[in-house]
Amino acid sequence: MYTLNRPSAATPPPSCTGNCGRAKGRCGPSAHAAAGFCSGKAMSESMEATDRLNGHSENAASPPVAALVPDRVARWAAERPWQPAVVSDSETVTYGELIERATSLAGRMRKAGVGRDIPVALWLERSVDLVSASLAAMVAGGAYLILDTDQPHARLSALLEDSRAPVLVTSRDVPEGLARHDVAVIDVRNASAHSSACAKNPLPELSDLCYVNYTSGSSGGPKGVAIQHDGLANLVTWYESTYRVAPGDHMTQLARPSFDAYALEVWPCLASGATLHLGDATLNGSPIALQKWLADHRITICFLPTPLAEELLELSWPAGTTLRALLTGGDRLHRHPQGNLPFHLYNNYGPTEVTVVGTWCEVEPELASGDAAPPIGRPLPHMWAHILDAERQPVPQGEAGELYIGGVGVARGYLGRPDLTADQFFDDPSQPGERMYRTGDLVRERPDGQMDFLGRADEQIALHGFRIEPGEVEAALRRHPGVRDAVVVLADGGASPELVGYVVSDGSGEAADLEDVADFVTQSLPHYMVPATLRSIEMLPLTPRGKVDRRELERRQASPAPSGIGTRTEQEADAPRTTTEKLLARLWSEVLGVDTVRRQDSFFDLGGDSLLATRLARKAAGHGLHLGAADVFDHEQLHELARSLE
Known part of the structure; x- marks a missing residue:
C-alpha cells in the first residue's frame, strides 16, 4: 500500500540547472536575469500593477507547503475505502481499489526504471486504467505522459524518443512502428499476474515532476511542458476551496486525455474525495445528449471546452438540475450566460505552461454584465500577472500589453530543451527568486482589476481549444518531396475557423499533388493540426523587409478556396441534383459560411466539426x-448524406 507522504520543503532535483528551475532557492539565475526588465520607477509601477491585478494578498507570498496529490488520494482510500472514485460505462472503482491498483502498477514501473523526474508514457484510451496508471506514475515517483491513441504512430514514436520515457503502459498490442528496444512495455491487461508491492517508494517532493504535456512547437517539432507537484497541488487546493468540492460531488472527465485539462478534471476530484465520471467521446458532439448524461449521473461540477460550453448555455435546463458549477476554457468565451440558469459559469484561462489555469473568474449573467465579452479574470492564489510592453515594461492601466504569468504554477520548462525554456521563461523582477512565463497573449486591465483577452501577440494560432504553432505544421508540409516551401494561416471569416496551408512546389515544373501532400502530413500530425484546405501558390508574398506576408495570405481567405483536403477536383464534383441534396447544400452553406457546396464535398473538409454537425442537425x-x-x-459527403435520408 502507498504510504502517505509527510509534506517537506521543496528541494532541487538532481538534474536541475539555472535555466530550468522555478522554486525559490533551488536554482541559480536563469538566462534572463532581472536586468533589462523593470527597474527604478518602472519596477515600482510593476509591483503596484501586480498588486492591483492579483487582488489577493496571498498571491505575493510564497505558497504554503501543500500535500501532494497522490498523498491526498491515498488519504481518502484510508478514510473512505468504499467511496466510489471512478465510474465508467463498464465499471465502478472505489478509492480503496483505485489506490490498490495504482500501488501495484507503481511497483512494476519502479522495477522498469521509473523514478524521480522520469516520464512514464501512457498509451491508453479514456478509462479507469488510464486514471490508475497516471496516479501510479506519480506514486512511483515519476511523471505521467499521456499519448493520444488517435494520433499517428510516427508522431507517438517521436514523443517517446523526445521524452526518453523508459516505460510504455498500454492495454493493446504495440505495433512495430511504435515499439522501441529501449522502452519496456507494461500491459495493464496482465496486472493481476504481475502484481508487485511498492512499500518502499521514494517520497516525491513538491519540486519533482508530476506530468508532462506536449504542445505544438514553433521550431518544427512538439515540446514537452514539464509540470511539477507544487503547481498541481496549488491548482487542486484552489479548485477544492473555490468550488467546495467534497465527498458526494460528482464530476466529469470529458476532455481529450492528452489535453492538459485532464489534470483539471481528474485531480481536484480525486484529491477531494468526490466521484469522477468518465464520459464517452461522442458526448462532445451532441450538447443535448451531454445534457441528458449530466442529469442521469447527477453531475455537480463539470469542465467543458469553450465551444461546447457555449452550446450548452443555449439549452433549456429543467428544474432539479444538480449541476452547480460549469467551468470552461481553452478558447475565447464570446457570451455571458442567461440569468435563469441553475448553475454558475466560470471562465478559465491558462496556457499549458502555467499548470492548466492561470486566471479565472465567475461570469456574470448577460443582463448584469454590460460587456461584449467576458473577462479572463485574475490569477489564482500564489500566482500573479504582469501586463508588459515590447520592452517588458509595465503598461498603463487600460492599455493593451503582453501577459506574463508568474508564481507556483509556472512550469519548470520544456523537457530537455533549455534553449526553448530560456526563450519563454524569465526571472520575475517583482518577485525575487521566482519566475514568470511569457504567454504571447495580448490583454488589457479593466477598471475592476480583471483582464480582457485581446488576441495573440505572435504567430501562434488558437483553434478549437488547441494552441498550434504554424512552424510545426509548415515543417511537416516541407518534408513532402514535392514541396519546397509552405506557410499556414488561420482563416476565420466563415462560421468556423480553419487552418489553410499554402505550398510552393519543388521547382520541377509540376504543381504538388495536394491530396498526396494532405495524406502525407496526416501521418505525422494530429488531426487538429492538419490544414483543412491546401492551396498551391507559385511564390509566397513578402513584406518590404523580405519576410513572408502572412497578413496578405489571411486576406486571400475572403476568396473561395479552389480545393480542400480530400475533396475531388472541380471537374469531378458537380452541383447538387436532387431536392434533398439542394436543401442540404443550402443548410451547409449557412452552417459553414461557404458560398458553394458541391455533391462530392465533405462536410469536414469545408471546415465542419462535431459542434457544427450538431447545429446542422438542428437546422435540418x-x-x-x-x-x-x-x-x-457516417456520411460526410453531401450526396452520400442526402442518399441516406431519402
Whole structure:
C-alpha cells in the first residue's frame, strides 16, 4: 500500500540547472536575469500593477507547503475505502481499489526504471486504467505522459524518443512502428499476474515532476511542458476551496486525455474525495445528449471546452438540475450566460505552461454584465500577472500589453530543451527568486482589476481549444518531396475557423499533388493540426523587409478556396441534383459560411466539426429532415448524406 507522504520543503532535483528551475532557492539565475526588465520607477509601477491585478494578498507570498496529490488520494482510500472514485460505462472503482491498483502498477514501473523526474508514457484510451496508471506514475515517483491513441504512430514514436520515457503502459498490442528496444512495455491487461508491492517508494517532493504535456512547437517539432507537484497541488487546493468540492460531488472527465485539462478534471476530484465520471467521446458532439448524461449521473461540477460550453448555455435546463458549477476554457468565451440558469459559469484561462489555469473568474449573467465579452479574470492564489510592453515594461492601466504569468504554477520548462525554456521563461523582477512565463497573449486591465483577452501577440494560432504553432505544421508540409516551401494561416471569416496551408512546389515544373501532400502530413500530425484546405501558390508574398506576408495570405481567405483536403477536383464534383441534396447544400452553406457546396464535398473538409454537425442537425430538423450529428460522421459527403435520408 502507498504510504502517505509527510509534506517537506521543496528541494532541487538532481538534474536541475539555472535555466530550468522555478522554486525559490533551488536554482541559480536563469538566462534572463532581472536586468533589462523593470527597474527604478518602472519596477515600482510593476509591483503596484501586480498588486492591483492579483487582488489577493496571498498571491505575493510564497505558497504554503501543500500535500501532494497522490498523498491526498491515498488519504481518502484510508478514510473512505468504499467511496466510489471512478465510474465508467463498464465499471465502478472505489478509492480503496483505485489506490490498490495504482500501488501495484507503481511497483512494476519502479522495477522498469521509473523514478524521480522520469516520464512514464501512457498509451491508453479514456478509462479507469488510464486514471490508475497516471496516479501510479506519480506514486512511483515519476511523471505521467499521456499519448493520444488517435494520433499517428510516427508522431507517438517521436514523443517517446523526445521524452526518453523508459516505460510504455498500454492495454493493446504495440505495433512495430511504435515499439522501441529501449522502452519496456507494461500491459495493464496482465496486472493481476504481475502484481508487485511498492512499500518502499521514494517520497516525491513538491519540486519533482508530476506530468508532462506536449504542445505544438514553433521550431518544427512538439515540446514537452514539464509540470511539477507544487503547481498541481496549488491548482487542486484552489479548485477544492473555490468550488467546495467534497465527498458526494460528482464530476466529469470529458476532455481529450492528452489535453492538459485532464489534470483539471481528474485531480481536484480525486484529491477531494468526490466521484469522477468518465464520459464517452461522442458526448462532445451532441450538447443535448451531454445534457441528458449530466442529469442521469447527477453531475455537480463539470469542465467543458469553450465551444461546447457555449452550446450548452443555449439549452433549456429543467428544474432539479444538480449541476452547480460549469467551468470552461481553452478558447475565447464570446457570451455571458442567461440569468435563469441553475448553475454558475466560470471562465478559465491558462496556457499549458502555467499548470492548466492561470486566471479565472465567475461570469456574470448577460443582463448584469454590460460587456461584449467576458473577462479572463485574475490569477489564482500564489500566482500573479504582469501586463508588459515590447520592452517588458509595465503598461498603463487600460492599455493593451503582453501577459506574463508568474508564481507556483509556472512550469519548470520544456523537457530537455533549455534553449526553448530560456526563450519563454524569465526571472520575475517583482518577485525575487521566482519566475514568470511569457504567454504571447495580448490583454488589457479593466477598471475592476480583471483582464480582457485581446488576441495573440505572435504567430501562434488558437483553434478549437488547441494552441498550434504554424512552424510545426509548415515543417511537416516541407518534408513532402514535392514541396519546397509552405506557410499556414488561420482563416476565420466563415462560421468556423480553419487552418489553410499554402505550398510552393519543388521547382520541377509540376504543381504538388495536394491530396498526396494532405495524406502525407496526416501521418505525422494530429488531426487538429492538419490544414483543412491546401492551396498551391507559385511564390509566397513578402513584406518590404523580405519576410513572408502572412497578413496578405489571411486576406486571400475572403476568396473561395479552389480545393480542400480530400475533396475531388472541380471537374469531378458537380452541383447538387436532387431536392434533398439542394436543401442540404443550402443548410451547409449557412452552417459553414461557404458560398458553394458541391455533391462530392465533405462536410469536414469545408471546415465542419462535431459542434457544427450538431447545429446542422438542428437546422435540418426545422425542415423535416431526421438527421443526427452521427449521420454526418457516417456520411460526410453531401450526396452520400442526402442518399441516406431519402
